[in-house]
Amino acid sequence: MTPDPTLPMIMDGTTKIIEKQKEEPERESWGKKTEFLLSVVGFAVDLGNVWRFPYICFKNGGGAFLLPYLIMLVFGGLPLFYMELALGQFQRCGCLTVWKRICPMFKGVGISICIIATYVSLYYNTIIAWAVYFFFSSFRAQPPWLTCNNTWNTENCTTFSERVVTQCMKAPNQSWNMDLFNGTTPVSYINCSSINATDDDYSSAASTEFFEREVLEMQYSTGLESVGGVKWTMSLCLMSVFLIVYFALWKGIKSSGKAVWVTAILPYVVLIILLIRGSTLPGAMNGILYFIEPKWEKLMTVRVWIDAAAQIFFSLGPGFGVLLALSSYNKFNNNCYKDALATSAINCGTSLLAGFAVFTVLGYMAHAQNKSIDEVARPDVGLIFVVYPEAIATIDGSSFWAIIFFFMLITLGLDTTFGGLEAIITGILDEWPWMRKKREIFVVLLMCYCFLGGLATTTYGGIYVVQLFDVYAAPISILLVVFLEAVAVSWIYGVKQFSKDIESMLGQPPGIFWQICWAYISPVFLLTLFILSVYNNEPPAYGNYVYPVWSLVIGWLMVLSALLAIPIYFVIHFLSTKGTMMERMKQMIFPKETPKHISEEGIRVYL
Structure with missing residues (x-):
């Protein structure tokens, strides 16, 4: 029998015909490729690009930091980013179902991803809610955080x-x-x-008192020991965030694809406007020079390289299941390689753009107060909720600048939330396809769950809860999860087979550079980051508050609860599989099913 010439040659020309699978509802796809790209960029470009990257960059050598940053991008972040986009596009399913087609015993990794994404949604949206509060407070002749004659101000x-x-x-x-x-x-x-x-x-700056005593009202809490009741104004802001997220996600990519035209593009318009305005302020050039001036001696410290690796990883966001979910709605022959290069370049470029916009203002603040930039810069959310608001409130048209700045923060946060929750939704609906017809109801229930779970962050001591989640919800556990994902794809499923999958989509296999990165460099990159994150873990902090030991225990239990899903699922799957030890392991290692769009063509095999 002569092989069908239209079928790709796999395993040295051998083809394997696979029975047609049961009919499933046809998978929707992006209306326009631009919507996919905007969704990916919107997810990757978040609040951290505005406040975390600029601070880390100037702290670690300014312009010199770009060298380790780009090295970590090329050898660590970008290969993982490309891998997840290609994996999602080929398999066309979410973070749970994909493991049936790669390595069934690793399905616990998908469960861990869903748990981590849920944890993040419980606190990240509260930060957006803070921006919502600031946004509505900006509709005044003069921003309220500029004066000391308000009811919340102290004598200091x-x-x-x-x-x-x-x-x-x-x-x-x-x-x-x-x-x-x-x-x-x-x-x-x-x-x-x-x-x-x-x-x-x-002194207690007016902007600090507005944030801490009006927005958060943390004066009514002594810490996690006494967080107080729910602050109703903040809970309403949080509810408004989830309402926006619901209407962006309820119809799937048809609705979210339209929303990102605003939420993904507008931040760039605002950043450019803020950069232009900031560059006209006195001291702005000093800020820019301080930001980009290279301090090459910093490259001799290990901390700089660790920070570069962590920043590029968390900025691009592989492993959260979002890239997998978003790319699963692509057309089969979409060039995901070019998408990976373009979106990662945009992400890094945005970080630099934000850095310039932020440091023009920090230079102005330092100049105005006769201080060094080190004294006015902050490494936490205080940069975007205390320092920057105070700066824009002191220039002409302060209300206008405040309105567009906080609207930008809201859209940056929403895009990331869209992606994180879509990863959960796609993962669950792909696992149980019958639920797709009830998507609107499922999304409502998910929003309600996240909102109710997030109410603890809207209490008077909510900032302490947010900080606890920020340290333990994702930064540690996600590194091990992505490491296992990389190992499963590269070593169990096989780089060779994965490369053939990409070839069937793009017409040519990935280069040897990518294969080496997937098999060796990226796993080492991730494992090293994980070990260093555990070893160098610092407890959460806010001001002078010392977190009690029991709260740190809860934090580590949060980490374990996400990671334990992996061995627990492995044990359950092993015990429920029939056969001898070897037969069970074989069934758990080799894929159980074939993607529908591939099996119909009869070209799918596993090595």
Whole structure:
């Protein structure tokens, strides 16, 4: 019998005909490829690109940091990013079902991904809710975080202009044009030599008090020991976030694909506007130079390389099941290789763009207060909820700048949430196809569950809960999960077979560079990151609050609860499989089913 010439030659020209599988509902696909690209970019570009990358970059050597950052991108982040896009596009299913087609005993990895994604949704959306609160608070003649005459302010509150005067005393031979600060002081021009006051470095900035005493109202909580009741205004903000997410996801990619035209594009428009405005402020150039000036000696420290690896991994986001889910709706012959290169380049470019936008403002803040940039920059969310808001509130048209800035933060956060929850939805609906007809109901139930579970983060002590989740919900466990995913694809399913899968989609196999990265470099990259993350793990912190030991135990239990799904499923699957020890292992290692779109053509085999 002569093989059908239309079939790809697999295993040295040998083909294996596989029986046609049971009919399933036809899988939907993206209306436009642009919608897929925007969804991927929207997920990868999140709040961390705005506040985490700029701080990590300048802390680790400025322009010199870009060298380890790009090295980690090329050898670690990008290969994993490409692998997950290709895997999802070929298998056309979510994070649970895909393991039946790769290595059934690793299905626990898919369960872990769903658990981690759920944990993240319980706190990440609260950060978006904070931005929502700031957004609506910006619709005033003057942003409320600029003054100290509000009900939430303490007697120690100081405005931006008052702190400028305080710093003025440290440089008595300088003069300051207070017209630059949007009329926040009745004095339009201050000669520092004329100031005669007590130099008091202790102050509570008006922007800090607005965030902590009005938005969070954390003065009514002493910590996790007493988080207090639910703050109803914040819970309403959180509810509004989930309502937006619901209507973006309820119809699947048909609805989310339309939403990303706004949520993924608008942040770039705002970032460019903020960069242009920020570059006109006094001290902006100092901020930019501080951001990009290379400190090559920093490259000799291991910490810089660890931070570069962690930043590129968490920025691109492989392993969260999102790339797998989004690419599963692509057409079979879509060029996912070019998609991986383009979207990862956009992601890194966005980080740099955000860095310039942020550091023009930090340079301005440092210049205005006669401080170094190290003194005004913050490594946490305080950068986007305290420092940056205060800066834009001191320039002309402050309300406008505040409105577009916080709207940008909202859209950045929403895109990431769309992806994270879609990973859960796609994973579950692919595992139980009959539920697809009830998608709207399932999405409602998922939103309600996440909202109710997230109410703890809207209490008066919610910030402490958010910090606990931020340290333990994903950063540690996801590294081991992705390591196992990489091992399963590269060593059990096989790089050779995976390369043939890609060849059947793109017409040519991936180059030797990618195969080496998948088989050796990426697994080592991930395992090293995981070990270092566990070894160097620092407990959560906020201000001077010390987290009690029992809360740290809960945090590590959170990590274990996600990871234990892997061995638990392995044991259950082993015990429920019939046959001898070897027969069971064989059934657990080799794929149980073939993708419908492949089996119909009769070309799918496993090595």
